Amino acid sequence: MRRLATALVLASLCLATGVSSSPDGPQASPEPQPAPADNPFFKPYGTPFNVPPFALIKNEHFLPAIEEGIRREQAEVDAIINDQAAPTFENTIAALDHTGIFLSDVNAVFGALQSAHTNKELLALARQTAPMLAAHRDNIGLNEKLFRRVKAVYDQRQSLKLDREEMFLLENTYRDFVRGGALLDEGQKAELRKLNQELSLLTVKFGENVLAETNDFKLVIEDRADLAGLPPSVVAMAAETAKQAGLEGKWVFTIQVPSMIPFLQYSEKRELREKLHRAYFMKGDRDNAADNKEIAKKIAALRREKARLLGYDNHAAFVLENNMAKTPDRVNAFLNELWEPTLVKAREEAAALQAMIDRQGGGFHLASWDWWFYTEKLRQEKYALDDSALRPYFKLENVRQGIFALCDKLYGLKFIELPDLPRYHPEVQAFEVREADGRHLGVLYMDFHPRESKRGGAWSGGFRRSYYEKGTRVPPVANIVCNFTRPTADAPALLSTDEVETFFHEFGHSLATLFSQARYRSRSVARDAVELPSQIMEHWAFEPELLAVYAKHYQTGEVIPAALVEKLEKSSLFNQGFITGEYLAASILDMAWHTVPNPAEVDTRRFENEVMAGIGLIPEIVPRYRSTYFNHIFSGGYSAGYYAYIWSEVLDCDAYEAFKGKGIFDRQTALSFRKNILEPFGTEDPLAQYVRFRGAEPKIEPLLRNRGLEVKK
Ligand SMILES: [Zn+2]
Numbered sequence: 001m002r003r004l005a006t007a008l009v010l011a012s013l014c015l016a017t018g019v020s021s022s023p024d025g026p027q028a029s030p031e032p033q034p035a036p037a038d039n040p041f042f043k044p045y046g047t048p049f050n051v052p053p054f055a056l057i058k059n060e061h062f063l064p065a066i067e068e069g070i071r072r073e074q075a076e077v078d079a080i081i082n083d084q085a086a087p088t089f090e091n092t093i094a095a096l097d098h099t100g101i102f103l104s105d106v107n108a109v110f111g112a113l114q115s116a117h118t119n120k121e122l123l124a125l126a127r128q129t130a131p132m133l134a135a136h137r138d139n140i141g142l143n144e145k146l147f148r149r150v151k152a153v154y155d156q157r158q159s160l161k162l163d164r165e166e167m168f169l170l171e172n173t174y175r176d177f178v179r180g181g182a183l184l185d186e187g188q189k190a191e192l193r194k195l196n197q198e199l200s201l202l203t204v205k206f207g208e209n210v211l212a213e214t215n216d217f218k219l220v221i222e223d224r225a226d227l228a229g230l231p232p233s234v235v236a237m238a239a240e241t242a243k244q245a246g247l248e249g250k251w252v253f254t255i256q257v258p259s260m261i262p263f264l265q266y267s268e269k270r271e272l273r274e275k276l277h278r279a280y281f282m283k284g285d286r287d288n289a290a291d292n293k294e295i296a297k298k299i300a301a302l303r304r305e306k307a308r309l310l311g312y313d314n315h316a317a318f319v320l321e322n323n324m325a326k327t328p329d330r331v332n333a334f335l336n337e338l339w340e341p342t343l344v345k346a347r348e349e350a351a352a353l354q355a356m357i358d359r360q361g362g363g364f365h366l367a368s369w370d371w372w373f374y375t376e377k378l379r380q381e382k383y384a385l386d387d388s389a390l391r392p393y394f395k396l397e398n399v400r401q402g403i404f405a406l407c408d409k410l411y412g413l414k415f416i417e418l419p420d421l422p423r424y425h426p427e428v429q430a431f432e433v434r435e436a437d438g439r440h441l442g443v444l445y446m447d448f449h450p451r452e453s454k455r456g457g458a459w460s461g462g463f464r465r466s467y468y469e470k471g472t473r474v475p476p477v478a479n480i481v482c483n484f485t486r487p488t489a490d491a492p493a494l495l496s497t498d499e500v501e502t503f504f505h506e507f508g509h510s511l512a513t514l515f516s517q518a519r520y521r522s523r524s525v526a527r528d529a530v531e532l533p534s535q536i537m538e539h540w541a542f543e544p545e546l547l548a549v550y551a552k553h554y555q556t557g558e559v560i561p562a563a564l565v566e567k568l569e570k571s572s573l574f575n576q577g578f579i580t581g582e583y584l585a586a587s588i589l590d591m592a593w594h595t596v597p598n599p600a601e602v603d604t605r606r607f608e609n610e611v612m613a614g615i616g617l618i619p620e621i622v623p624r625y626r627s628t629y630f631n632h633i634f635s636g637g638y639s640a641g642y643y644a645y646i647w648s649e650v651l652d653c654d655a656y657e658a659f660k661g662k663g664i665f666d667r668q669t670a671l672s673f674r675k676n677i678l679e680p681f682g683t684e685d686p687l688a689q690y691v692r693f694r695g696a697e698p699k700i701e702p703l704l705r706n707r708g709l710e711v712k713k
Pocket residue numbers: 007008009505509531534
């Protein structure tokens with residue numbers, strides 16, 4: 001069984017598709033600066049596993065380190081250009097892959113903190129460095145002499161006797177240059193540089209506004225009567241949040257998901273549900289200093305201009321060329337095929353909720369802020385299943401142990417906690433990951449709970465990706481960041497089933513990072529294949545055989561009762577019209593923004609409404625992300641790519657059938673998945689990898705079955 005993950009991956013190391021890690025470069029290389037004695041980036045880290053020395057890193061260390069990284073990478077690139085020898089794979093393509101390691105190491109820390117633990121100075125620094133880095137990337141991507149060398153190697157590729165991985169790197173390097181504007185004339189190149197500058201600033205500003213808007217709202221409750229309907233654990237959590245906000249004795253709910261959703265599920269105060277939900281879905285749309293309406297359309301317009309300059313119809317066509325789906329038409333057809341049965345289901349669900357309201361004499365029409373509340377009631381009525389009755393079995397630490405146990409069963413991995421390893425926040429946990437035979441595989445950081453310094457959602461990234469240095473593997477340092485329910489004074493962190501699923505999801509991304517056997521530093525993963533390693537992990541989360549291992553009551557240690565598991569399983573398709581519907585609506589909105597012919601002229605709110613009306617979205621459902629806080633597409637790397645989750649789901653549902661056929665813990669199947677998909681992830685065409693694992697191309701039926709979307713004929 002499975003449900004749609006609420007996860008969002010903002011930055012996964014395996015996603016990087018650049019020419020090299022972060023190819024960038026200033027106009028001229030200034031003279032080397034003497035290394036500042038106290039800047040930890042300028043000397044060997046000297047830490048266990050060479051992780052970043054977080055305790056020593058101060059805000060003021062980033063700018064000089066980024067400047068130095070830019071200078072060094074440019075010098076490395078210049079050395080390739082000035083090589084007197086004729087261009088070869090080794091002296092040009094492999095050499096280029098190996099440039100910019102210093103900058104990439106600094107940026108990995110800077111980027112991770114920017115998302116997971118930022119502050120005013122870091123935000124300002126991001127605004128300052130985004131255009132610098134964009135210019136640096138263009139200096140490399142638009143360098144004619146460099147491109148000439150790359151093209152010389154590319155043109156003789158058939159006679160070079162390259163192996164699969166080398167050929168893939170060569171073809172991607174060449175394509176990245178072309179897509180980066182290498183074939184444009186000088187005037188067009190100047191235009192492209194300008195567009196990249198503007199885009200770099202606007203996308204940073206967009207994300208900054210979403211964070212500011214999320215932190216700006218608090219629902220402060222002073223009267224106990226306003227807590228009506230809330231389970232004690234939710235009340236305790238709100239008291240804790242109030243305490244942290246300096247409002248001891250009161251109760252605070254925020255529009256961070258783990259705080260908001262339980263309130264929407266249980267609060268009997270309809271007007272307060274409305275207030276909270278409105279604050280959530282009006283983020284960035286309040287005509288204040290953090291409003292994102294103009295920024296969203298400007299980003300869409302600039303992206304379109306850039307795509308046209310590069311010879312594409314629109315931004316979606318530009319993006320999708322690199323994906324499995326290839327064209328906007330194919331994505332739109334795929335989304336429409338799913339949308340029709342989903343809308344039927346969503347309408348049925350809305351009618352059932354309305355019927356319940358009417359039965360209770362509510363006398364009002366179902367609204368978006370009622371959906372969770374009545375869904376919860378209906379779930380109890382139909383399946384006698386209460387979300388809060390499940391949470392005690394999903395203590396965070398137990399879920400973590402469950403995932404470790406799964407990784408042991410499938411791959412023989414061992415996880416050793418490293419309590420003394422440097423970390424960027426005291427709540428972060430660190431583990432060494434070892435192979436069955438004890439060899440070091442990599443390091444994994446995990447950062448679980450919301451903070452004002454952290455953006456919403458969940459993602460997987462890292463501080464170093466693996467590659468081979470003179471035949472020796474440089475092991476990766478991976479990172480998982482979530483926004484899960486916090487522990488309270490009386491109880492540990494008890495996760496919702498959505499959170500459990502998200503944890504498995506992000507862990508799957510990390511496994512791809514940890515298992516990688518890529519020789520080179522560049523990865524090129526089709527965005528719509530990138531969720532295969534993550535989403536396949538979700539399939540195990542609620543398997544009874546695995547629940548028996550980890551889902552133990554946090555007080556009694558009792559394993560989750562079979563009856564409860566059965567209810568969970570029976571209700572797996574419940575509310576699927578809503579879950580799939582809000583996701584597909586956001587995917588369709590994303591595609592609309594990146595195919596519309598005149599984004600500069602639209603009115604953001606009206607545009608969104610028209611797109612949603614066009615597909616017949618019912619007003620009781622708000623798209624998973626509205627335009628003004630759609631970080632994935634306006635601040636992260638998922639533009640014209642939010643559909644990728646459900647596209648990948650065709651792959652993961654079909655792939656999981658292979659496990660089900662042999663037993664869900666089958667070591668042989670796991671080994672094949674590891675060898676064919678995870679180890680070479682991003683170094684080969686994803687469909688070819690998939691076919692090697694599965695023996696055939698993926699079929700859509702397992703996905704339709706899993707979501708209850710089979711068209712009844
Ligand atoms: Zn993901």
